[in-house]
Amino acid sequence: MESRHPASFRDPAGFIFRRDGKLYRQVNRAYEPHYRHLQESGLLDLLVERGLLVPAPEVEVAPHEERDALAVLEPRPLAWITYPYEWPIGALKQAALATLEVQRLALEHGMVLKDASAFNVQFEGVRPILIDSLSFERYSEGRPWIAYGQFCRHFLAPLALSRYRGGGARELLRAHLDGIPLDLVCRLLPRRSWLSLSLLLHLHLHARMIRRAARGGEAKGGGRGGVTLQQQLGLVDNLTSWVRRLPIRYQQTHWSEYYETSTYEEESLAQKERIVGDYLAQAGGQKAVDLGANTGRFSRLAAARGLSVLACDNDDGVIEELFRKSDGRSLLSLVIDLVNPPAAGGWAHQERSSFSDRARGDVVLALALIHHLAIGNNVPLVEIARFMGRLAPALIIEFVPKSDPQVQRLLAARQDIFVDYHEDGFAEAFSSVFEVQRREPVGEMGRTLYLMTRRAAG
């Protein structure tokens, strides 16, 4: 029961492997001088203490590949692995600031961050944390920051796009796993972005220089001129102040007022909260996936009960707001379109795993969601049941009948071809995957809340 992680092959310093369900990181001998310096300079302890790096103590465990091994680390497990193209822009901003702060502290300790990939940052609730303890190498005087181009592609490019062009940068990150190419981002940015010294240098002139070097023109241009430590700190300082000043804008959509304007009266909401709370208590477990989280009312309810919650919604506005209003380590909000969830990708389709492979929890919440999938997107009920059954062994789901005004609004614009969309049809479709444990009507509109558990396979 042992395998090397499929995304962990680029770095000769070491790699991640899984053994008996646990993740370990092997440190190779080739990395020894850097690893020792990381420990002895005090940088490792400082980063861990400040919550910027996942603690990964050395353990007495046999390495995966004996020949090169120096040590084996056991990183503290994370509740969820998420990707930059799922994060709200506010989260990408925090991840960028954390990366720059790590680089600044590394420079102060005679090291540099050699890898500034956004995939090396994960979130514990709203706190960004670097997961790769082997991303550091000793600083050698005059050498430029090797991860500078990568930082610009992974962080600065999508943040600049969101600043000037609103949403859409997320989709580009999904297509370009090594960050958005700078010539592409420069073609998409408006002329006035040239007025920002930071964007002028780090994106526009940067892109031109890359193009020129590719043509073979000025490849030698900079000669072997170096970058002093003071200059590196200046670079990091400039990037940090641009990112920190970046406003997070989001459109107020009708979803952000959903609970104010929707069919739910305050009384019904309180009743719904009580029932969902009961179901959560009965379902147990540690991790909840809230699909169609909206303003996060029920995600927060689950988080308050001690669950680690992944709150997903396809609406940028509500997720951006939920991220901004959340704190602590238990609630992580993601922009996910359930009818097109992030697929597996990268080398051999294995480097980045699919959303449904990562969003595995103990319970799924699907409140006021089913009509959007079944009627809004024509997804058969039985397929919805199968998808949810893949994510968790327990399901808390709300059935919204056709008579509900929200469903009527959906049906107003389309032909009603949904003959099986009624509560009996719903119960029958879901019984192929789940067993109903509890059922309670909620509110005045004929909605029903269910607690279901997955049937044993076979």
Add this chain to the structure above:
Amino acid sequence: MWLIVYIDPGTGSYVLQVVAAGVLGAMFALKMFWHRIAGFFRRDRPSKPDVEQGGKSSD
């Protein structure tokens, strides 16, 4: 077209970084110098931490 792949894409980044870091390093030195001057006149005030810690944005 294929010629492009043989040129290290880091080359352009490297050259640009030398230029950008020259400009920004000078500005940073000025900023630090200014902070020191300002600090001299406000010595008794505790200095603010430079970087916001994790968590939420203030925007």
